[in-house]
Amino acid sequence: MQGYNVYEYVNISNVINQLHLKKTNQIGYYIYTLCPFCQREKEKNGYLKLNTINNTYICKNCQESGSSIDLYANLKYISKKDAFKMLLKDTPVLDNVPYVFNNPIKDEWYRDLVYRKFLDMQNLNKVHYNKLKNMNFTDEYIRNYQFKSIENNNYKKRKICMELQKQELRLDGIPGFYQDTNFKWNYKSHKGIFIPVILNNKIQGLRILLDNEYRLETENIWFSSNNEYNGTKAYNWPMILTETTRNWLDIYNSKQKEVIIIATEMILAHKLFNNSNMTVIGIPNNIDKDLILNIVKRMNASEVILYLDKYTILHTSNYVFSNVIDVLEKQNIRVDFRVAVSEKNIEMDTIEMEKQRKTA
Numbered sequence: 001m002q003g004y005n006v007y008e009y010v011n012i013s014n015v016i017n018q019l020h021l022k023k024t025n026q027i028g029y030y031i032y033t034l035c036p037f038c039q040r041e042k043e044k045n046g047y048l049k050l051n052t053i054n055n056t057y058i059c060k061n062c063q064e065s066g067s068s069i070d071l072y073a074n075l076k077y078i079s080k081k082d083a084f085k086m087l088l089k090d091t092p093v094l095d096n097v098p099y100v101f102n103n104p105i106k107d108e109w110y111r112d113l114v115y116r117k118f119l120d121m122q123n124l125n126k127v128h129y130n131k132l133k134n135m136n137f138t139d140e141y142i143r144n145y146q147f148k149s150i151e152n153n154n155y156k157k158r159k160i161c162m163e164l165q166k167q168e169l170r171l172d173g174i175p176g177f178y179q180d181t182n183f184k185w186n187y188k189s190h191k192g193i194f195i196p197v198i199l200n201n202k203i204q205g206l207r208i209l210l211d212n213e214y215r216l217e218t219e220n221i222w223f224s225s226n227n228e229y230n231g232t233k234a235y236n237w238p239m240i241l242t243e244t245t246r247n248w249l250d251i252y253n254s255k256q257k258e259v260i261i262i263a264t265e266m267i268l269a270h271k272l273f274n275n276s277n278m279t280v281i282g283i284p285n286n287i288d289k290d291l292i293l294n295i296v297k298r299m300n301a302s303e304v305i306l307y308l309d310k311y312t313i314l315h316t317s318n319y320v321f322s323n324v325i326d327v328l329e330k331q332n333i334r335v336d337f338r339v340a341v342s343e344k345n346i347e348m349d350t351i352e353m354e355k356q357r358k359t360a
């Protein structure tokens with residue numbers, strides 16, 4: 001296997017070519033061929049319809065159906081295991097059809113729908129519950145925002161995906177989900193807690209608060225499945241936490257000059273919001289000055305309190321910091337820095353920040 005991955009060998013487009021099936025048409029990601037099972041030819045497009053994304057086939061006449069490996073095995077009269085081995089031997093010949101590795105992402109309404117149902121099926125274990133309680137989160141907050149432990153048991157993971165599919169939800173285009181080697185839907189395993197990233201009262205994506213630090217750089221990563229078959233890449237979404245009754249357009253078109261809190265990392269943003277009545281913006285902990293500037297301008301902020309977590313302090317260079325300050329101060333926006341040291345200090349800071357907001 002040189003230069004190719006296993007999915008290219010078992011791709012239905014390669015299987016058709018290895019079997020020399022006669023192609024009659026191609027529409028989007030569907031290929032049509034004459035059906036080798038019933039040999040019926042009359043229909044214009046051919047009866048055998050092959051889905052190059054799901055790697056499945058079905059004959060509209062004789063109802064023969066299955067996966068790409070089934071097709072190869074059935075026509076060669078060999079077992080699936082032997083079919084798999086034989087397919088791995090020859091260099092794949094792929095047609096110029098959309099061969100989707102990473103899916104286009106679903107819109108925010110659909111992601112919100114899937115993630116909420118997905119989180120409903122996850123539990124919060126005792127260790128993670130205690131960890132959240134030590135961060136001063138109330139039970140109500142934990143429940144409302146659906147903080148959950150990530151289920152990593154492979155059998156249970158597949159079952160959860162099947163349940164979602166039974167509810168007629170599609171998992172392609174949802175970051176974190178992908179199809180495994182048996183073309184069954186699954187999701188990425190991580191040890192940690194799901195932290196929903198909210199924007200406009202919808203879950204945009206899931207951030208993960210890891211139990212153990214990841215390569216010493218951070219304890220937070222995205223729930224993402226790029227580079228997985230039929231997987232989807234998460235974006236670097238910002239999060240805006242505010243009263244749910246507050247209209248989103250009003251926040252963005254605010255006439256009132258506001259003091260806003262920007263927190264590097266979602267869990268820190270949730271902590272600050274849980275402790276105060278203020279609007280808090282969460283950004284992933286790699287500071288992106290364009291993202292910050294964009295939010296600040298749209299919200300018409302007069303002052304920004306940039307609240308940093310310890311990972312940002314440790315790993316973001318002075319250059320990036322000064323860049324953020326420069327950019328904001330050029331817009332005549334005052335910038336105040338705070339650093340999250342302990343839960344107590346976060347609590348004290350929020351009280352002070354709220355005072356600041358009221359006098360602004």
Ligand SMILES: [Zn+2]
Pocket residue numbers: 035036037038039040047059060061062063064
């Ligand atoms: Zn047929």
